Amino acid sequence: MAQRYTCRICRNEVPHLGAECPYCRGRASIAEGASPRILVTVFAVMAVIFVLTWYYARSFKAEGEERGRLYFEAAQSEMATEHYDEAISRYRDALLYSRDNPTYRLELSRALIASGRYTETERHLSGLRSVDPTSGIVNLLLARLSAREDRIDEAVSYYRTAFHGRWDDATEDARIDMRLELVDLLESSGRDQQLTAELLDLAEIAPSNAAIRTRLAVLLLRQGLYDRASSLFRSLLVSDPRNRQLLLGRADAEFELGNYLTARTHYNRAQLARQDDETAERAELCTRIIALDPTRRGITLDERFRRSLVLIDRAMDGLSSCRNPLGHSFVGPLPVLPPEQVDTVSAAESVLEATRRRASAAAVESNIQLAEQIWSIAATSCEPTDVPDVPFWRVMAKLSR
Amino acid sequence: MRPLRDILDKIVEFSRVSPVLDEPQRFLLLSIVIGIFSGLVVVCFHISIEFLNWHTIHSLSQNSRYLLAAWPALGGLVGYAVVQYVVPTARGTGVNYTKTAVYASDGYIPFRSVLGKFATCTVSIGTGNPMGPEDPALQMGAGIASLLGRIFHLTRDHMRMIAPIGAAAGIGAAFNTPITAVLFVMEEVVAAWNAGVLGSIVLSSVSAVVVSRWFLGDEPLYRVPEFELAGYSELLVYAAIGVAGGYLSALFTRNAIRLRGRILQIPDRRRVWLPALAGLAVGLVGFVVPETLGAGYGVIDGALHDRFPWDMLLVFGVVKLVTMALCFSCGTPGGLLAPSLFVGAALGGGVGGLAHLVWPFATSSTGAYVLVGIGTFFAGIFRAPMTSVFMVFELSASYEIILPVMVANTIGILVSRRLQRESVFQLAGYQDGMDLPSVDERRETPLMQVEDAMRRDQNRVVSNELSIRRALDLTDAIGEHALIVEIRQGQWGWTSRRDLERAIKEGRGEYTIREGLRIRPVTRTHPDLPIDQALRHLAVYPLLPVASRVNPSVMLGTLTLEDVHKSYGIYHPDHPPGGRRARRHP
Numbered sequence: 001m002a003q004r005y006t007c008r009i010c011r012n013e014v015p016h017l018g019a020e021c022p023y024c025r026g027r028a029s030i031a032e033g034a035s036p037r038i039l040v041t042v043f044a045v046m047a048v049i050f051v052l053t054w055y056y057a058r059s060f061k062a063e064g065e066e067r068g069r070l071y072f073e074a075a076q077s078e079m080a081t082e083h084y085d086e087a088i089s090r091y092r093d094a095l096l097y098s099r100d101n102p103t104y105r106l107e108l109s110r111a112l113i114a115s116g117r118y119t120e121t122e123r124h125l126s127g128l129r130s131v132d133p134t135s136g137i138v139n140l141l142l143a144r145l146s147a148r149e150d151r152i153d154e155a156v157s158y159y160r161t162a163f164h165g166r167w168d169d170a171t172e173d174a175r176i177d178m179r180l181e182l183v184d185l186l187e188s189s190g191r192d193q194q195l196t197a198e199l200l201d202l203a204e205i206a207p208s209n210a211a212i213r214t215r216l217a218v219l220l221l222r223q224g225l226y227d228r229a230s231s232l233f234r235s236l237l238v239s240d241p242r243n244r245q246l247l248l249g250r251a252d253a254e255f256e257l258g259n260y261l262t263a264r265t266h267y268n269r270a271q272l273a274r275q276d277d278e279t280a281e282r283a284e285l286c287t288r289i290i291a292l293d294p295t296r297r298g299i300t301l302d303e304r305f306r307r308s309l310v311l312i313d314r315a316m317d318g319l320s321s322c323r324n325p326l327g328h329s330f331v332g333p334l335p336v337l338p339p340e341q342v343d344t345v346s347a348a349e350s351v352l353e354a355t356r357r358r359a360s361a362a363a364v365e366s367n368i369q370l371a372e373q374i375w376s377i378a379a380t381s382c383e384p385t386d387v388p389d390v391p392f393w394r395v396m397a398k399l400s401r
Numbered sequence: 402m403r404p405l406r407d408i409l410d411k412i413v414e415f416s417r418v419s420p421v422l423d424e425p426q427r428f429l430l431l432s433i434v435i436g437i438f439s440g441l442v443v444v445c446f447h448i449s450i451e452f453l454n455w456h457t458i459h460s461l462s463q464n465s466r467y468l469l470a471a472w473p474a475l476g477g478l479v480g481y482a483v484v485q486y487v488v489p490t491a492r493g494t495g496v497n498y499t500k501t502a503v504y505a506s507d508g509y510i511p512f513r514s515v516l517g518k519f520a521t522c523t524v525s526i527g528t529g530n531p532m533g534p535e536d537p538a539l540q541m542g543a544g545i546a547s548l549l550g551r552i553f554h555l556t557r558d559h560m561r562m563i564a565p566i567g568a569a570a571g572i573g574a575a576f577n578t579p580i581t582a583v584l585f586v587m588e589e590v591v592a593a594w595n596a597g598v599l600g601s602i603v604l605s606s607v608s609a610v611v612v613s614r615w616f617l618g619d620e621p622l623y624r625v626p627e628f629e630l631a632g633y634s635e636l637l638v639y640a641a642i643g644v645a646g647g648y649l650s651a652l653f654t655r656n657a658i659r660l661r662g663r664i665l666q667i668p669d670r671r672r673v674w675l676p677a678l679a680g681l682a683v684g685l686v687g688f689v690v691p692e693t694l695g696a697g698y699g700v701i702d703g704a705l706h707d708r709f710p711w712d713m714l715l716v717f718g719v720v721k722l723v724t725m726a727l728c729f730s731c732g733t734p735g736g737l738l739a740p741s742l743f744v745g746a747a748l749g750g751g752v753g754g755l756a757h758l759v760w761p762f763a764t765s766s767t768g769a770y771v772l773v774g775i776g777t778f779f780a781g782i783f784r785a786p787m788t789s790v791f792m793v794f795e796l797s798a799s800y801e802i803i804l805p806v807m808v809a810n811t812i813g814i815l816v817s818r819r820l821q822r823e824s825v826f827q828l829a830g831y832q833d834g835m836d837l838p839s840v841d842e843r844r845e846t847p848l849m850q851v852e853d854a855m856r857r858d859q860n861r862v863v864s865n866e867l868s869i870r871r872a873l874d875l876t877d878a879i880g881e882h883a884l885i886v887e888i889r890q891g892q893w894g895w896t897s898r899r900d901l902e903r904a905i906k907e908g909r910g911e912y913t914i915r916e917g918l919r920i921r922p923v924t925r926t927h928p929d930l931p932i933d934q935a936l937r938h939l940a941v942y943p944l945l946p947v948a949s950r951v952n953p954s955v956m957l958g959t960l961t962l963e964d965v966h967k968s969y970g971i972y973h974p975d976h977p978p979g980g981r982r983a984r985r986h987p
Contacts, residue, residue, distance in 0.1 A: 038552055042434070049441045057616040060448045067455065096459065096699055100620045123706035123768055127624045 068098035075107065084115035102128055102135075109141060118145055136165035140178055152189045156182065176207045183219055196223055203228050210236060214246065221253050229253040244273040251282070258398040260286040260293070288391040294364060295399065305359035308367035312348050314392040315374035319345065319382070344373045368399060376400075428559060429604055432566050435549055436605035439542035439570035440612025446519055446541065447575065447617065450534055450696075453527025458687075458694055469529075470684030473694070476528025477676030477683075480521040480734040485673055488517025495540030495736060496589050497830045499568045500837045503590065508547055508560035515544035521734040529687060529694035530680055531724045531743075532735020535575045539586075539736075542571020542609070562598045565590045569602040570609035576738075577613060577622055581792040582606040588785040589826065623702045625772060625797040631765045636808050638756040642749050642770060643777050643809035647816025649748060650741075650781025653726055654821045658828040660730035665832060675731040683724045693720045696739040701746045704771040711754015711767060718747030737825065741779045749774015749809075772797055773805045780810040781817035784824040784839070789813075851935050852928035854968035855947045855958040861885055862893075862946070862956065865915040872914055873901040881961075883943040886920050891954025893946045894920035928957060932968070935960055 075090030091108035098104060105124050112121040122145050128138045143158030159182040163175055179202055186195040199220055207213055213236055220229035230253035236246050251266035264286035267279050290296060292314075294307035348370050375396045457472040484492050491514045502510045522537040546567025550560050565586050573582030583599070583606050591598065630636075664675060687694040692703075704714055725740040753770020772793060780789035789810045794803060823831075823839075830837045862885045863872050876884060876898045883897045896918055904910065909917035925948040926935045938945055939962050949955040966972070 042549070042552060046434070046437060046441075049438070053441045053444050053616060056445055056448055060452065063452075063455070092703075093459075097455075100618055119707040119766065123626045123766075126626050127706070130627070 064097040068094045068096075068101060068104065071097070072104055072107070075111070079107070079111055079114075082114075084111050087111045088115060088117075102131065106137065113141065113145075118148065121145060132166075134161070134165045136162045136167040139165050143182075147185050150189075152185065152191065155185060156194065159185070173207065173209045173212060176202065176205065176209070176212050180212070180215060180219075187219070187222075192223070196225065199223055199225060200228070203232065210239065214249075217246075217249055221249055221256075224256075226253045226256040230257060242269075242273055244270050247273065248279065255282070255286065258394075258401065260289045260394075261296075264290065285390060285394075289394045292391050292395045293398070294368060294395075301361065301364070302359045304364050305367070308364045308371065309352070311371035311392070311395065312351055312367055312374065314389060315371045315378065315396075316345075316348055316352065318389060318392070319374055319378045341377050344370070344377065348374050372396065372399060429601055431549065431553060431555075431563075432601035432604040433608045435542070435546045435563070435567050436570040436573075436608030437612055438545045438549065439538075439567055439605070440574045440609035442515070442519070442541055442545060443538045443571055443574035443609065444613055444616045446523065446534060446538060447613075449519075449523040450527045453523060454529070454695060457527065458529045458691075469687055469691070469694075470681060472528040473530045473680035473683040473687070474677045475680070476525045476530055477680030477728070477731070477733045478674070480525035480530075481676040481732055482673055483521045483524075484517065484732070484734060485669060488513050488521070490514035491517030491521055491540075491734070492732070493833055494826055494829055495536040495538075495543070495568075495571075496826050497833065497835060497837060498540050499543040499564050499590050500826075500830075501835060502543060502547060502564040503561055504837060505835075507557050508550060508555075508562070508564045510540075510544040510547035510564060512544055512548045515541045515548075518544075518734070522736075525676075525734040526696060528680070530676075530683055530728050530733050530735060531693060531695065531697070531721055531740050532728055532733060532737070533696045533739025533742075534736065535572050535738040536736020537734070538571040538575035539568045539590075540571070542567035542569070542574070542605075543590075546570070546605075562601065565598060566601045566605045570605040572738075573606035574609040574613040576792075577610060577617075578792060578795045579603075579606045579610045580795050581788055582610075584788040584791050585785060588788050589783060621796060622698050623705055623796060625705055625799075626766075626768050628769050628772060628797055628799045628802050629765065630769075630801050630805060635760075635765060636805060638753065638760055638770070639773055639805040639809045640812050641756070642752045642774050643812030644816055645748055645752055646745055646774065646777025646809065647781045647813040648820065649722065649744070650778050650813065651817045651820035653722060653744075654782060654817075654823075654825045654828065657726040657729050658825065658832065660726065661732075661829065662832055664730050664732070672732070676728070676733040679724075679727045679731040679733055682727060686720055686724060690717065690720050692717055693724060693743075697721065697743040698739065701743055701771070701775070704746050704750045705768045707767050709750065711751050711757070714747045714754065714767075714771075715751035718744050718751060721747065737782065738779070741782050742775050745774045745776065745778030746771045747774070748778060769802075769805075772802060773809050776806050777809045777813035781813045782825050784814060784818070786810060786814050849932040849968060850928065851926050851930050851932060851947055851960060854932060854935075854964045855928065855960045856964055857958040859956070859958075861944060861959045861961075862887055863914065865894075865920065866913050868911055868913055869901055869904045869917050870910040872896070873898065873905060873910075876901065881944075883961075885923065885944060885946050885956075885959055886914055887956075888915075888920060891948075893923055893925070893956070895923040895942060895944060896920055897943065925953070926960060932965055936962075936965065939965070 071090050071094035075087045075094060078084075078087035078090055088108065088111045091104055091111055094104045095101065095108065105128055109121045109124045109128070112118075112124070122142065125138055125142045125145070128135065129142060132138065139158045139162035143155045143162055146152075146155035146158055159178060163178050163182075167175070179198065183195060183198050183202070186198060199216070202216055203220060203225075207216065213232060217229050217232035217236065220226075220232060230250060233246050233250035233253060237243065237250060240246060247266045247270040251263045251270060254260075254266065255263035264283050267283035267286065270276070270279050271283065292307060292310065294304045294311065299307075351367065351370060457476075458469065490498075490511050495518070498510070498514070502508050518537040518540050522532070522534060526532050526534055543564040544567065546563045547560070549567075550563040555563060568590050569582045569586040572585055573579045576582060583602050586602055586606075587599070664672060667675070683694065692700045700709075700717065703709060709717070721740055722744050725737070725744065728735070729737060750767050750771040752774070753765070753767050756770070757767070775796070776789040776793045779792070780786055783789075790803070790806050793806045827837070827839055860879050861881055861883075863875060865886050865888050867875075872884060876882070881898070883895055886894045886896055888894055896914065900918055904912070904917050912918075914920065923942050923944075923946065924938050926938060926945045927950050928947055929950065935945060939960070944959050944961040946956045947958045947960055949957050
């Protein structure tokens, strides 16, 4: 026999449960149809289910975390023994139970990097970064990946975020190491302007670690920031005066700054630490430059005058041995020089040929100017010579500064 | 208890006398309650599946690994047996079941089907069968809504609307995507864009998702990496994914339904073993390709993160396609949504990976193709274009993805529809003896509008300065029983032939209409309104003036019941088809 249903409002028979009653037309509104007892019961049931679900979810999370932890520990053990594939598998298992655990995902990324799966690593790290954009380690790893794929701008951006980002355990030195990584990247990719800016910024921070400061000083020197490099080497030499690398660095910086006397001193001190032909040559070069410099303090006026004449002579030598771009020698009729340059060359020849020479400060000054003019003619009109007169060029460069 | 009951009685009494909330507002509140209940149940469902999965497929015990092949078989057998012998109402797809509730049983879904779905799908999916929890969650939500609707004695109209509201809550909580849930229910369950129910569906979906996130966390199902379009030429690759997705979905639908049809012919007693056999096959394959076991969210996540090479993804896709078709046909409890996403993801990743090798222009990462692929197979199987696009958009939260997804999904649907006209749910419904409406079906039957039926001349319109006798002559000439009378510019009334005859009989034949007749008011209609609305007016007035929307004082034509009949091809006895041809709607 078929089951019979009745309307809950008027108790008349209805075709099936939930159908509209043909007698009262089911016109009762929600509130009218719901007695207080029903309302209370519905909300009580909701509360009970809520509590049960909460308890169930808590158990679920707890078990998930426990399982995740077990797999994570297994993965760490595999990583320690450099079994990267097994470690990756275990990290993935751990993530299966704790999907939102950033540590597991980060460690998985490290394992993936170790096993050379860079594309997948980047996806995981990007996901971690979207959750925590300021994470230092995530940005650092992303920077290294970008650098590896020659996406330099991206890498620079990640490095900068990593440096300024949040680190749980990074020391100041670790942050500076990151910047030095960035510096290396900029240097290798030939981004000189960014590199200079980065180095100057680093120099401002004045790191305390001697090794880092040494590296920074070397980088400053390599980048042509001689003044900063010299200053950093000098400060480093205070605590370690016999360090050959520091002595050579300081010497090179001073050499480039035109302080040949200081440079020679440091080259010689470096030689005391360990003999080296190259260093000896640099010291000798310094000596030759010092011997040619007419502006050096402590020499007599006559000596100054003599050196100024030597400079003119060496400048004329340079001009006579140079060839113009057309392949013709200047010496002789000088067909390609403009008239004012021809006059300068003639004046220099007159000074050199003069039989009566009188040393005076004005004459020294005039000679130096003349030497500079001829040097500048040679520098602008001649092709570079194969064997440059380094001491002369160094002195002239210093004088022109 | 007595004082508490008194207080509640007074509250209810107060709400009757001076209702703070009107009926629609109360309905919206009920939608939130439905959302919360559905969310709670779906959270428990999700946890139960995971728990079972951990203790079977992902057991920490090494010995349990040898049971890998046995678990899906056992799950399939138990799940199907429970459906067959304990809760037959939990059989079939949740979408079709909910649709039946909307269109055939006044929103009635027995609550035991909720319990049945919960238990059987937990067992089935939790033991590694390649089915998804979304479709069962949808049915559970609808069942809970139906129960609450009955508890609160909703009217029949409200009861019909209640099932989709619960369905949206269920799928929203299961998939953790409220917008997708709303669109899926509108496209698949309601099968129409019904503005009346949209607000309630949104509310229930959102409240269910809030509950789900409260307990399970904010983490989406997949962590979608940042996406970027490498170049517009790459759209061709996405189009290729669309073609492949459309073709595969049609292939799946055709073969799975064909197999299901044959299996349904097998006697029940023997059929009960088939899910076990399908599960055994799944388990054996799972030994070699364990990634294809279960719903496969983790694998999609891995594919999005470029974990798998393209050839491996293609293998995953093919294996999953076969096992999913097998389980679906055999009646293994569970839904098709998650496995279809898996197949789509694998297909997208496979085609994308292939593009990396042969495509001469710039290409995106494999993850981007996986993401786009997710929607194509889904769109092809379920024929839910809006859902497929917004699902990927909601998962990725990237505007850049929209264009490739739209290209791939549109092509996928077109190819799939070309090869296989009906969706998998429709065909499964036919096999189960149901002919349920679909969005496609409704889209292909456009509504008739007033402009399709109205007469565009002014023959039925007279000035109120016309004599009554001449007006009667006019009705004779045009063969009408009533006329529209223009009282002044933009204001019309109507008069009938009987009124005119009576006036002449009373000696007012030479009077103007204004002087000799009481002109009756008439309501106007507009060309864009549906015929249904005009018919409601034609029940009161014999003819209607059709006024312009832009300038309502301008009459564009008139409409009578006869005009409506003609537009539908129904001929009046006085005007047989041999005469003036009625206009038919294309």
